[in-house]
Amino acid sequence: xxxxxxxxxxxxxxxxxxxxxxxxxxxxxxxxxxxxxxxxxxxxxxxxxxxxxxxxxxxxxxxxxxxxxxxxxxxxxxxxxxxxxxxxxxxxxxxxxxxxxxxxxxxxxxxxxxxxxxxxxxxxxxxxxxxxxxxxxxxxxxxxxxxxxxxxxxxxxxxxxxxxxxxxxxxxxxxxxxxxxxxxxxxxxxx
Numbered sequence: 001x002x003x004x005x006x007x008x009x010x011x012x013x014x015x016x017x018x019x020x021x022x023x024x025x026x027x028x029x030x031x032x033x034x035x036x037x038x039x040x041x042x043x044x045x046x047x048x049x050x051x052x053x054x055x056x057x058x059x060x061x062x063x064x065x066x067x068x069x070x071x072x073x074x075x076x077x078x079x080x081x082x083x084x085x086x087x088x089x090x091x092x093x094x095x096x097x098x099x100x101x102x103x104x105x106x107x108x109x110x111x112x113x114x115x116x117x118x119x120x121x122x123x124x125x126x127x128x129x130x131x132x133x134x135x136x137x138x139x140x141x142x143x144x145x146x147x148x149x150x151x152x153x154x155x156x157x158x159x160x161x162x163x164x165x166x167x168x169x170x171x172x173x174x175x176x177x178x179x180x181x182x183x184x185x186x187x188x189x190x191x
Contacts, residue, residue: 104130147176
């Protein structure tokens with residue numbers, strides 16, 4: 001799908017603001033002793049091919065699912081519907097979840113063929129907001145350039161739900177955040 005002319009600028013601004021938050025904010029998921037040396041997150045270059053405008057195929061019955069977490073806990077979600085899309089000629093689908101039926105948006109956890117190599121092995125997340133992530137025609141904007149690592153990547157004090165197998169994609173999603181590296185191990189991508 002085509003992106004607006006200022007799409008890439010907006011994405012870069014979002015990334016800069018997130019890096020500033022992670023480096024400077026007292027509620028940053030980066031432990032305090034690592035913030036001073038924090039060199040920023042590592043991202044794939046912006047790619048409009050990973051930005052989709054999609055209808056949600058809403059389930060008639062919202063099934064309650066229990067997802068395991070990184071700390072051997074559990075979290076309950078409602079499986080609300082499904083998004084279908086095409087990546088490089090491969091048909092894909094992602095299930096959309098809510099933790100509460102009154103929430104306006106959706107949570108889209110996913111793993112893909114980059115997981116464990118270029119991106120976090122446990123998978124990444126997307127959040128869709130009713131206001132910001134809808135077109136005038138009512139489609140949802142599913143932009144993998146905004147895919148992010150769960151906070152448990154940065155600190156063990158966070159508990160993160162694991163990606164359900166239904167959202168394991170058999171394609172590479174070369175968009176969004178890459179694996180996190182501390183400043184000691186951080187090597188920027190080649191230009």
